[in-house]
Amino acid sequence: MKNVTVLGGGIGGIEAAIALRKEGLDVTLVSDREYLYIWPVSIWIPTRQIEFEDVIIPLEELAKKHNFNLIIDRVKEIKTNTNSVVLENQTISYEYLVVSLGADKIKHPGIENTLSICGKPEDSLKLREKLDTLISQGEGKIAIGFGGNPKDPSATRGGPAYEVIFNIDHYLRRKGLRDNFELTFFAPMTNPGARMGENALVTMNQFFKRTNINTHFGKKIKEFSQDGIIFEDETKLDSDLTMFISAGTVKEELRNSDLPLTEAGFIKIDEHCQVKGLDNVYAIGDIANLEGPQWRSKQGHVAEVMARVTAQNIKASIQGSPKRHGYKEHLNILCIMDTGNGAAYIYRDDHKERLVPLPVIGGWLKRGWRQYYRLSKLKKIPRIPGM
Numbered sequence: 244m245k246n247v248t249v250l251g252g253g254i255g256g257i258e259a260a261i262a263l264r265k266e267g268l269d270v271t272l273v274s275d276r277e278y279l280y281i282w283p284v285s286i287w288i289p290t291r292q293i294e295f296e297d298v299i300i301p302l303e304e305l306a307k308k309h310n311f312n313l314i315i316d317r318v319k320e321i322k323t324n325t326n327s328v329v330l331e332n333q334t335i336s337y338e339y340l341v342v343s344l345g346a347d348k349i350k351h352p353g354i355e356n357t358l359s360i361c362g363k364p365e366d367s368l369k370l371r372e373k374l375d376t377l378i379s380q381g382e383g384k385i386a387i388g389f390g391g392n393p394k395d396p397s398a399t400r401g402g403p404a405y406e407v408i409f410n411i412d413h414y415l416r417r418k419g420l421r422d423n424f425e426l427t428f429f430a431p432m433t434n435p436g437a438r439m440g441e442n443a444l445v446t447m448n449q450f451f452k453r454t455n456i457n458t459h460f461g462k463k464i465k466e467f468s469q470d471g472i473i474f475e476d477e478t479k480l481d482s483d484l485t486m487f488i489s490a491g492t493v494k495e496e497l498r499n500s501d502l503p504l505t506e507a508g509f510i511k512i513d514e515h516c517q518v519k520g521l522d523n524v525y526a527i528g529d530i531a532n533l534e535g536p537q538w539r540s541k542q543g544h545v546a547e548v549m550a551r552v553t554a555q556n557i558k559a560s561i562q563g564s565p566k567r568h569g570y571k572e573h574l575n576i577l578c579i580m581d582t583g584n585g586a587a588y589i590y591r592d593d594h595k596e597r598l599v600p601l602p603v604i605g606g607w608l609k610r611g612w613r614q615y616y617r618l619s620k621l622k623k624i625p626r627i628p629g630m
């Protein structure tokens with residue numbers, strides 16, 4: 244049986260390991276974390292709607308259920324010229340390789356003065372702690388925002404920033420403290436969120452007005468300080484708690500590796516997720532360069548599609564079949580965005596844009612998705628095809 248090594252135990256890597264096992268291949272997965280972190284529901288940690296333990300699935304359990312080998316170690320370097328990967332504690336070789344290590348974040352000046360829900364998983368707990376402190380003081384200024392990567396707009400991640408600010412708004416209202424807090428949503432773009440579609444843009448701005456959340460758009464960020472954000476024109480937005488989601492950028496480990504990268508630092512792949520110029524190496528998820536429409540976005544469900552396509556293509560390659568599957572036809576923006584007291588269903592592809600507000604029920608849908616994701620990954624319930 245051919246061996247496939249999967250690097251990364253996140254949303255893309257785990258789906259790849261599962262799909263490759265279904266194809267009957269021998270799989271070894273390498274991860275620097277002992278758990279799979281379910282990013283989309285981590286947004287509830289700062290507002291105490293969920294515990295950290297409920298956002299993780301131990302990799303050991305997944306490895307047992309799906310019968311793949313697990314190595315907990317950190318990837319330092321990928322050497323495709325010798326079909327090997329240098330880990331902190333050993334060097335391993337592979338027949339086929341799937342890279343799904345996620346992306347690093349752009350480091351803006353003063354970024355250490357901010358926290359992010361998209362940083363290290365433990366940062367969600369720091370956010371919760373900081374929010375608790377402000378709540379115990381009874382007042383404060385909270386600024387939440389996101390930035391772009393001019394070299395690759397698909398690496399921008401704004402959705403969780405909207406979700407966290409709407410949840411904080413709702414949390415403070417429930418505590419009867421909302422009037423004592425100034426909430427501001429900031430972004431350097433003039434129309435942040437435009438990629439979700441015109442509809443979504445208008446509705447998000449209505450949400451901000453309705454919830455009395457200030458907006459600060461269209462000014463480039465110069466730096467973050469301990470007590471706020473300084474913009475290029477030297478104006479300042481005061482803040483006691485700043486959450487900022489930097490856009491994705493090159494993964495440090497790739498700087499030492501011999502994979503072809505775009506100018507923005509993502510791995511160059513073809514539409515079959517095969518790394519350009521390398522027959523036995525594939526890249527999926529946030530680390531891979533997505534090609535396609537201007538609105539394309541690095542999302543979890545896209546990482547999962549890429550994982551399944553990759554497993555099929557590796558199997559075909561082993562069997563000597565010319566048949567290949569592509570990821571591009573599955574590209575869309577799809578999310579259930581939490582709005583504090585419910586959610587909004589957001590969808591965009593080349594033909595349609597939708598934003599459907601789902602008060603109350605939307606929150607339950609997202610919670611239901613978490614249960615589905617967890618239980619189906621652990622093989623406790625059957626999977627819905629394509630999910």
Ligand SMILES: Cc1cc2nc3c(=O)[nH]c(=O)nc-3n(C[C@H](O)[C@H](O)[C@H](O)COP(=O)(O)OP(=O)(O)OC[C@H]3O[C@@H](n4cnc5c(N)ncnc54)[C@H](O)[C@@H]3O)c2cc1C
Binds near residue numbers: 251274317530578
């Ligand atoms: C807060 C938040 C909310 C989100 N909400 C949604 C949503 O609602 N819908 C949606 O579709 N998408 C959402 N996303 C995006 C989605 O989570 C990502 O697109 C997806 O996780 C990408 O999968 P990945 O496997 O590429 O990366 P990840 O899931 O980040 O996994 C990368 C893995 O690689 C491991 N790793 C990294 N470096 C090394 C190393 N050197 N050695 C070994 N292992 C390493 C990490 O430990 C991690 O397990 C959200 C993201 C965030 C951060």
